[in-house]
Amino acid sequence: MSHYEDGVAAYKKHADKDAAGLFRKALEQDPQNFRAAVYLALVLERLGDLEGALGAARLAVGVSPQYAKGHNALGNIQRAMGSLEEALQSYRAAAKIEPGSPLYRHNLGITLFDVGMIDAAQQELLEASSLDPQNADVAWDLAQASLKRNDLNTAKTALEKYLDVRPRGVHAQQAWCDLGDALVALGDPVGARLAFNTYLEGPPDEREGEIRAKLERLEQDDPNVGPAFG
DSSP states (O other): OOHHHHHHHHHHTTOHHHHHHHHHHHHHHOTTOHHHHHHHHHHHHHTTOHHHHHHHHHHHHHHOTTOHHHHHHHHHHHHHTTOHHHHHHHHHHHHHHOTTOHHHHHHHHHHHHHTTOHHHHHHHHHHHHHHOTTOHHHHHHHHHHHHHTTOHHHHHHHHHHHHHHOTTSTTHHHHHHHHHHHHHHTTOHHHHHHHHHHHHTSOOOTTHHHHHHHHHHHHHHOGGGOOOOO
């Protein structure tokens, strides 16, 4: 096999230092090997060498401007370095080349969110969600953008999707809390009570008292809801 192919095999085994050496050798043999440059960027990022990764990603984009994976890798490194405006441009380039990629639309969406462009962020995340409906990470990020815009119906749908796909995910308790708040605002106290009680079934945390108070208010506002449990 070639140095490039050996490097890919090492990368997949997480033998990162070996992979980096092999990709460098591949680039010595062929400086135009943009795929080797992208993999070198990925492995150096994984090793924590962000400056080296940045250089490799820029090399890949320079050699092959139409290779979307190179722009996405560059965006990831720029994002990790805190250069969000530069990352935004890289993700836009990747999404323009491959508009049907949920990964690139997702990365663009979360970066738009981080720079405060919430309307545009929601649109990109909606597109990513339509392209990959079972992606819990996309659903979660879409929910957060929608809540920020007070688009409660979209937030509700996205939160329900997250909880359906990843019921024990890292954001599950917060999702139940956010879902309960959305349902209260949407005039569904019964659904809100179920969401808040499901939240309380999780590990105790600092929000437990707040959630119990919300359940008590629901009972006071609408006796038909019934007592709060949990």
